[in-house]
Amino acid sequence: MKKVSLVVPVFNEEDNLHEFYKRATAVMEAEDYDYSIVFVDDGSKDSSAVILNDLAAADPHVEAYLLSRNYGHQMALTCGLDNADGDAIITMDGDLQHPPELIPQLLRLWEAGNEIVQTKRMATEDAGFFKNITSSVYYKLINALSQVEITPGGSDFRLMDRIAVDAFKQYRERARFIRGLVNTLGFHVAVLEFVAPPRFAGHSKFNLRKMLHFALDGITAFSNLPLRWAFYVGVVFGFFSLALLGHVFYVKLFTEDAVPGWATTTVCVLFLGGINLVGIGILGEYIGRIFEEIKHRPLYLVGRHIKNSK
Template structure:
């Protein structure tokens, strides 16, 4: 019998774990597959780790992976993918916003020959109009800048054939934007649209700061356009500065209004200073990411290795 590995990153989700586990068990009973359920505890400070250990002891389907600290959602997903050895691997969140009842449809598409089945979130129940607008604008900006197309509404709820998972493990970059990585890998892919329900319990752990970092990872990982725009901005500011110099010379030579020129000087200094700081900030962002990559530190550390470690 083929085995399906389900990878679920967990960060302070004690109110959701048991309900999610029961729903997964109920759904998988309706399929013709055995399954493994990998809970990746991402340094939770609540009772999540204890609940996962209890489920491990009661049900051999449950496998716990316990990160040494909070490494972030994308790294937690990576950890699960590194250890999942099923014939196909499904990644999803454990707050019920990725509906388990869609799993049979994912499996059906996989059986039809697709190696990646990506879910596309049409909307989320109860989400604010501001978040919808900023998300839509972000994907438009990203797709205009990146050299690959990233589907608007794409989520980390997807099925991947083990062939794709093994290829994914070869990607070692520190800044993880898995949606873009999977989309850029190729293979035979298809999509399923769904409406994300509200969380079963608790609140989202994806703070505005984390969302901003995630957005920057997506842009800097797949586009050097910000650096190119910095060059264009520098050339434009140089042209404007040259025109200002001509203006100052004209005032000095042909008029008697040279003394009050402090306003022109102040404006040009402020303009050039702003351009320079912006360009330095963009360059610094890329240099910071280069610095993180060249250190070649491990993406994550586990509190303890699983008993049956999988060869990668």
Template sequence: MSIVVPVYNEQLNIEKFYEEATKAVAGLDMDYEIIFVDDGSKDTTPLILSRLTQQDAHVRALILARNFGHQLAITCGMDHAKGDAIITMDGDLQHPPAMIPDLVQKWREGYDVVQTVRKATDDAGFLKRLTSKWYYIILNAMSPVHITPGGSDFRLIDKRVLETFMRFREHDRFIRGMIGDIGYKQTTLSFIAPRRYAGKSKFSGRKMLHFALDGITAFSKTPLRISFYVGLLSGLLSVLMIIHVLYCHITGQAAPGWTTTMIVVCLMGGLQLIFMGIIGEYIGRIFEEVKQRPLYWLRAELGQKKD
């Protein structure tokens, strides 16, 4: 079994996570490896990981050359995993290591993907719960791929699923959507996410917004189609406005026109900028893909690789 754990500035959490994860796998009668992926941490995280790899042959550490982001850090760990079952989870203990035996049990029952579903988060505020709920509603309305509301990157996948996943090499990734779309025999397990053991979340509002955009643009062309249909509607309204102006001119009605003109110009200009932005998001993703740069690169690899 391979346990993949992306970490970024988690010096206060790593050792506690290691203790809990080691305790959880102790009774499973499975060989295992814990692969920490350091995503360009600025604190003492790499030093702690180096010490753990020296103390325990089950621990490996992949030190990325810079910060590549959570999804690419997970991808890096999965690329290097050698287990028959691969578990991905965060290192802040909001993904409870105590659930590892439950995931393995479902895998032994024949499931290729065991996806956890977060029913609630102890330290999540009202606004975060509300935005998360509506994000999944909008995403599933736009996308042909169903994304389970409350889904997280805490899951188990079989080795053959990993082999398929490794063929997907896009840069802007939304892994929970990719795994949902990959098929195979899947099931879910629910859990309540506890508070972070220590430290603060590394997901700022900007990062969460980018992550949300990646989820929508990776699996849906609906925003582009909405732009097209709204463009048609705007064109129809413009034709009607021209007819109205010509009618006023022919009948000799005095029409100052300034208010109407300004409303139309502002409305059309705003819509054009919005939809140019939507198109720009897709073009930007095309630009990143055609450069064909590697998804990530390592500064160091610590620990013994499992056969």
């Protein structure tokens, strides 16, 4: 019998875990597959680890990896994918915005021969205007910059066949943007559209700072165009500065209109200095990522693995 593994990253989800477990178990019990639910606790500060320990003790289908600290959502997903042993692996969040009731549709598309089944979020019922507009702008920007197309509205709710997971596990960079990495794999891909319901309980841990960091990882991981743009901007304003210098010499040598030009000089220096700092900042982002990669530290550390061996 083939096996399906659910990989569920968890960060302070004590109010959602029992409901998620109940609904996911009900769905998988109705399917003709062996299954496991692999929770990855990403350094939760609430009682999530205690709940996961109880669930694993009561149900041999459940296991949990407790990371030694908070490594972030993408690293928690990576840990789950590294350790799940199913013939198909479904990654999904534990806040029930990725409804377990969609799992049968993912499985049917997998059975039809698709190695990857990617969900596409058409809307989120409790998302505000700001989140919707920034998400739309971000996907347009990253697709304009990157050679790899990122599905607008794509999420980390997907099914991957074992062959696709084994291929993904060869990607070990630290700046992990899994939606982009999965799109580089190839294989047969199907897309399942859905409307994300509100969180069952609690609030999103994905604040503005994390969202900006995640967006920057996605752009720098899949495009070097910002570096080229910084070069092009530098060239344009270099020529502009030469033209301005010619104008200064002309006024000084051939006219009587020369006046102390402190204002013009100050504006030009500040403006060009700002352009230089932008270019240096972009360069610094890429160098910083090189620095992180060459240290070859582990992507994550597992503090404890909980599994009922019965």
